[in-house]
Amino acid sequence: xxxxxxxxxxxxxxxxxxxxxxxxxxxxxxxxxxxxxxxxxxxxxxxxxxxxxxxxxxxxxxxxxxxxxxxxxxxxxxxxxxxxxxxxxxxxxxxxxxxxxxxxxxxxxxxxxxxxxxx
Amino acid sequence: xxxxxxxxxxxxxxxxxxxxxxxxxxxxxxxxxxxxxxxxxxxxxxxxxxxxxxxxxxxxxxxxxxxxxxxxxxxxxxxxxxxxxxxxxxxxxxxxxxxxxxxxxxxxxxxxxxxxxxxxxxxxxxxxxxxxxxxxxxxxxxxxxxxxxxxxxxxxxxxxxxxxxxxxxxxxxxxxxxxxxxxxxxxxxxxxxxxxxxxxxxxxxxxxxxxxxxxxxxxxxxxxxxxxxxxxxxxxxxxxxxxxxxxxxxxxxxxxxxxxxxxxxxxxxxxxxxxxxxxxxxxxxxxxxxxxxxxxxxxxxxxxxxxxxxxxxxxxxxxxxxxxxxxxxxxxxxxxxxxxxxxxxxxxxxxxxxxxxxxxxxxxxxxxxxxxxxxxxxxxxxxxxxxxxxxxxxxxxxxxxxxxxxxxxxxxxxxxxxxxxxxxxxxxxxxxxxxxxxxxxxxxxxxxxxxxxxxxxxxxxxxxxxxxxxxxxxxxxxxxxxxxxxxxxxxxxxxxxxxxxxxxxxxxxxxxxxxxxxxxxxxxxxxxxxxxxxxxxxxxxxxxxxxxxxxxxxxxxxxxxxxxxxxxxxxxxxxxxxxxxxxxxxxxxxxxxxxxxxxxxxxxxxxxxxxxxxxxxxxxxxxxxxxxxxxxxxxxxxxxxxxxxxxxx
Numbered sequence: 001x002x003x004x005x006x007x008x009x010x011x012x013x014x015x016x017x018x019x020x021x022x023x024x025x026x027x028x029x030x031x032x033x034x035x036x037x038x039x040x041x042x043x044x045x046x047x048x049x050x051x052x053x054x055x056x057x058x059x060x061x062x063x064x065x066x067x068x069x070x071x072x073x074x075x076x077x078x079x080x081x082x083x084x085x086x087x088x089x090x091x092x093x094x095x096x097x098x099x100x101x102x103x104x105x106x107x108x109x110x111x112x113x114x115x116x117x118x119x
Numbered sequence: 120x121x122x123x124x125x126x127x128x129x130x131x132x133x134x135x136x137x138x139x140x141x142x143x144x145x146x147x148x149x150x151x152x153x154x155x156x157x158x159x160x161x162x163x164x165x166x167x168x169x170x171x172x173x174x175x176x177x178x179x180x181x182x183x184x185x186x187x188x189x190x191x192x193x194x195x196x197x198x199x200x201x202x203x204x205x206x207x208x209x210x211x212x213x214x215x216x217x218x219x220x221x222x223x224x225x226x227x228x229x230x231x232x233x234x235x236x237x238x239x240x241x242x243x244x245x246x247x248x249x250x251x252x253x254x255x256x257x258x259x260x261x262x263x264x265x266x267x268x269x270x271x272x273x274x275x276x277x278x279x280x281x282x283x284x285x286x287x288x289x290x291x292x293x294x295x296x297x298x299x300x301x302x303x304x305x306x307x308x309x310x311x312x313x314x315x316x317x318x319x320x321x322x323x324x325x326x327x328x329x330x331x332x333x334x335x336x337x338x339x340x341x342x343x344x345x346x347x348x349x350x351x352x353x354x355x356x357x358x359x360x361x362x363x364x365x366x367x368x369x370x371x372x373x374x375x376x377x378x379x380x381x382x383x384x385x386x387x388x389x390x391x392x393x394x395x396x397x398x399x400x401x402x403x404x405x406x407x408x409x410x411x412x413x414x415x416x417x418x419x420x421x422x423x424x425x426x427x428x429x430x431x432x433x434x435x436x437x438x439x440x441x442x443x444x445x446x447x448x449x450x451x452x453x454x455x456x457x458x459x460x461x462x463x464x465x466x467x468x469x470x471x472x473x474x475x476x477x478x479x480x481x482x483x484x485x486x487x488x489x490x491x492x493x494x495x496x497x498x499x500x501x502x503x504x505x506x507x508x509x510x511x512x513x514x515x516x517x518x519x520x521x522x523x524x525x526x527x528x529x530x531x532x533x534x535x536x537x538x539x540x541x542x543x544x545x546x547x548x549x550x551x552x553x554x555x556x557x558x559x560x561x562x563x564x565x566x567x568x569x570x571x572x573x574x575x576x577x578x579x580x581x582x583x584x585x586x587x588x589x590x591x592x593x594x595x596x597x598x599x600x601x602x603x604x605x606x607x608x609x610x611x612x613x614x615x616x617x618x619x620x621x622x623x624x625x626x627x628x629x630x631x632x633x634x635x636x637x638x639x640x641x642x643x644x645x646x647x648x649x650x651x652x653x654x655x656x657x658x659x660x661x662x663x664x665x666x667x668x669x670x671x672x673x674x675x676x677x678x679x680x681x682x683x684x685x686x687x688x689x690x691x692x693x694x695x696x697x698x699x700x701x702x703x704x705x706x707x708x709x710x711x712x713x714x715x716x717x718x719x720x721x722x723x724x725x726x727x728x729x730x731x732x733x734x735x736x737x738x739x740x741x742x743x744x745x746x747x748x749x750x751x752x753x754x755x756x757x758x759x760x761x762x763x764x765x766x767x768x
Contacts, residue, residue: 010211012170016218023225054207083210105214105252108221 002119003027005046007037007063008081009055013104017050020108034058038066042073047119052104053082053093061096068097077118081106134186141182141254144247148175148216151240151247155223158237164226167219171244174215178251181209206259210252217248295414296320297342302332302358303376304350308399312345312376315403316410329353333361336368343413346393348377348384356384359391370420372413376401464578469526470538470616471575471590471598472511474502474545474568477607478730478752479519482562485755490561495519497555498564501548509541514590520602524590527577535572535619539646540653542568542610547655549608562755565607565698569643571598572616597634601643604632604711606732606749607698608657614642623650628735630711664694664701664747667764671718673702678713678730692718695761698750700731703743708733714748718757729753 004026008014018028029044031037034055041049049067053060060080067073080093080101093101100114152172159165185205193201224241227233299321303309306327313323324341326332329350336344348355355375362368375388378399385396394413397406476482476498483491499516506513506523510531515522525541526534545568553563573594580589597613605611617624625648631640648656670691677684690704708714716729730752737745750758 012174012215012218013211015170016215016222019222020218020225083207083214104210105217105248 001025001027002047003029003044004048004050004115005029005031005037005041005044006050007031007034007041007055007060008050008052009033010052013052013106017106024112034060034063037063041067041076042070045073045076047077048115049076049078051078051080051098053080053089061092064096064098079111079114079118131190134189137258138182138186141186141251141258142179144251144254145175145179145182147247148244151243155237155240158234158240159223159227161226161230161232164223167223167226171216171219174212174219177212178209178216181205181212185209202259206255209255213248213251213255217245220244220248295411295418296322297414297417298322298324298339299410300324300326300332300335300341300344302326302329302344302350302355303347304328305347308347312401312406315406316345319407319410321410329355329358332358336362336371340367341371342417343410344371344373345376345410346373348375348388356388356391359388359393363392370417372417374409374413464576464580466574467527467530467577468572468574469524469577469590470534470570470572470619471595472506472521472523472525472538472542472568472570473598473602474521474523474542474566475602475605476519477565477567477605478750479564481752481754482564483519486561490559493559494556494561494564498552498566501552502545505545505548506541509537509544511538511541512588514588522590522595524575524577527590528588533621535570535616536622536649536653538570538572539610539612539616539620539624540622540649540655542570542612543646543649543653543655543657546608546610546657550658563697567602567605567607568610569598569602569605570610570612570616571601572613572619573597597641600634601632601641604630604643606734606751610646610657611643612646614644617642617644620649622653624648625656632711664696664699665765666694667692667761669764670703671761671764672720673716673718673729675714675716677708678715683715692761693745695765697762698758700748700750700761701737702731702733702746702748703740704746705743707744708746710735713751718760727754727757729757 004021006014006017006021006028008017008030009032014030014032018030022028029040029046031040035057037049037051037055038058051060051064055063058066060082064078064080067076067078078098080096080098081104082089082093082101083104090101099118102111102114148171152168152175155168156165159168185202188201188205220241224233224238227237296319299316301309301312301316301323302325303312304327309325309327313325317323324335324339326335330353332344332346333353335341346355346358355377359373359375362371362373369392372394373392375385375393375396376399377384377396388396394416395409397409482494486494498519499521502521503513506521509525510529511523511525512527513521513523523538523541525531525538531537546566549564549566556563571594573592575590575592575594577590578588580587580591594615601611601613612624617626624644624646626644627647628645630643630645632643634641647659670693673690673692674687675690676687688704688706690702690706692700693703694701702714710733712733714731714733716731717727718729729750731748731750733746734749735747737747739745
């Protein structure tokens with residue numbers, strides 16, 4: 001079973017996403033800020049990271065950059081989740097090293113497609 | 120208003136409208152979540168439902184805050200940063216509504232516990248969140264003026280609304296002022312309201328409690344009451360209820376002013392009769408507008424009451440006027456019913472009554488004018504109400520005669536019996552008439568009444584300038600003819616009337632008379648009583664003629680119609696009573712024959728003519744025919760003279 005790490009500070013978003021993905025058969029782990037996110041990603045080496053971009057302590061961009069700059073984690077699959085949905089955001093996410101990005105609120109079908117493409 | 124003020128006003132309005140638009144889906148989410156609570160049993164789902172409610176509440180707050188921030192002065196960077204934050208947070212909270220709705224849907228589906236209603240409601244939640252997201256997207260695409268884009272997106276035309284406001288501002292609106300009672304246990308609240316209202320020109324009274332308020336209201340009625348809900352001794356709601364139950368107080372309008380933003384309380388208060396509810400703190404302009412509206416409404420209600428009273432007075436006046444001609448009931452029927460009155464000519468079967476004071480013409484020559492009128496008015500005064508009592512309509516006063524009709528203009532099935540009963544009661548009333556006459560030292564009078572039934576033409580006869588409600592036809596003439604056969608105290612009804620009668624009548628005599636224009640003779644009936652439901656009977660007032668001390672010689676001529684027979688006949692009066700005598704003569708006379716008599720040997724004999732009518736036959740006596748004659752017309756002197764000859768017993 002694929003392991004997905006969800007890095008999301010908003011409790012409800014976290015709860016929703018993890019429950020729904022669990023029901024789809026994925027193993028889920030969660031981190032609540034950028035710092036924790038980098039730690040857990042490094043430790044667990046999940047199959048996929050769903051990274052919210054606006055996080056406390058260390059935001060998503062910085063966390064992604066850090067993971068990419070690290071040998072161990074540079075190949076991790078990362079999908080950026082952003083609530084901002086402006087044109088610039090997409091470019092920004094890809095430039096930071098994300099493999100894909102999706103906008104919040106989450107359209108589960110759309111997200112699953114992207115997940116399946118990557119996995 | 121300055122340009123800047125107007126711009127601010129418009130901006131503020133724009134944001135208010137935006138708020139309404141944005142909050143609409145949230146209110147829908149709240150509503151549907153409530154409904155779902157009743158349908159869902161699973162604990163986990165209920166937890167998720169709670170999260171939806173929390174998310175909705177957060178969304179609501181964010182929208183309020185975001186729009187409030189728009190009204191603040193801030194730099195462009197500040198503005199953009201703030202907008203971004205709100206955007207981010209809103210997408211999260213709205214996303215949570217959608218997300219959890221989907222979770223609940225999936226879980227119920229999996230458990231096969233998804234009812235059609237629950238599915239519908241959950242889908243509504245999804246629709247609401249989607250639509251809200253769309254609106255927010257449109258909103259955030261605006262560059263400078265927040266919501267400028269949204270106007271077209273949301274299809275709201277703010278400017279035209281304000282143009283309309285401006286136009287009404289120009290029309291001066293009258294502020295109605297009145298007496299207002301302010302009720303609140305909190306002194307500052309009371310004072311604030313009192314001052315605000317006083318500035319607007321109203322007369323203010325204050326009360327600090329429910330009981331005080333009721334006392335004040337009963338002492339002097341205010342035009343409007345501003346009532347707080349929460350008061351220690353008696354709360355506003357109880358005050359409302361007590362006022363409602365009191366006839367005198369229930370029409371006073373009440374506006375509840377309360378800090379309690381509870382929809383239930385608002386509903387209860389309005390049901391209890393409050394005119395309106397305002398939530399503290401009350402915007403002064405809004406307060407003025409509501410108070411004005413309330414006072415205006417009350418002013419209209421008072422005017423309406425006034426008009427009603429005036430209308431009543433008119434009706435009463437009309438009734439009084441018509442009442443001189445018809446009974447109250449008839450007038451009421453005509454006024455109330457559209458088709459009850461047919462003034463235009465119509466052929467109708469009615470009953471006609473003619474009354475006549477026998478021998479009045481002679482009497483009027485002997486009395487002076489004042490006494491004449493006194494007798495007549497006394498008589499009419501007593502007879503008129505009686506005719507009205509039986510629903511008769513007096514058509515005409517012809518000198519001393521009355522022509523009345525029964526059965527028109529208001530249709531009445533029982534016109535015949537009403538007329539007969541009326542006639543009988545009128546004869547009974549002659550006792551009162553003559554009691555008055557005697558009291559005044561005036562002669563007693565006698566009345567004969569004829570009643571006939573038949574088809575006549577009734578209607579407004581005349582011209583536009585002068586018309587009257589008249590009756591025309593052969594039966595009217597017949598009634599007059601029957602009248603001529605009556606003697607005082609009699610009620611004579613034609614066979615046609617008798618045929619229409621339902622109650623039983625007592626008939627003393629039936630006679631046949633000639634009627635002009637009819638081949639056969641017409642039967643007329645001397646009615647002395649009528650049965651249920653009237654039960655009226657004439658007192659047999661027939662005084663038995665007493666023997667004269669010595670027979671009085673008389674000469675007489677027979678009258679046929681008005682023509683006097685040439686032949687002079689001799690006879691004697693053998694007995695007499697008031698208005699009645701016994702006549703003995705060789706000649707044979709028919710009943711109802713009219714005689715013109717003079718008394719031989721009576722001073723003034725040549726001049727005094729006594730008119731009488733043969734009413735019945737008596738036994739032959741001493742080889743002569745004996746008749747009872749009734750004096751129909753005789754001078755006072757002659758009557759007294761005859762009376763004086765009555766043998767003193």
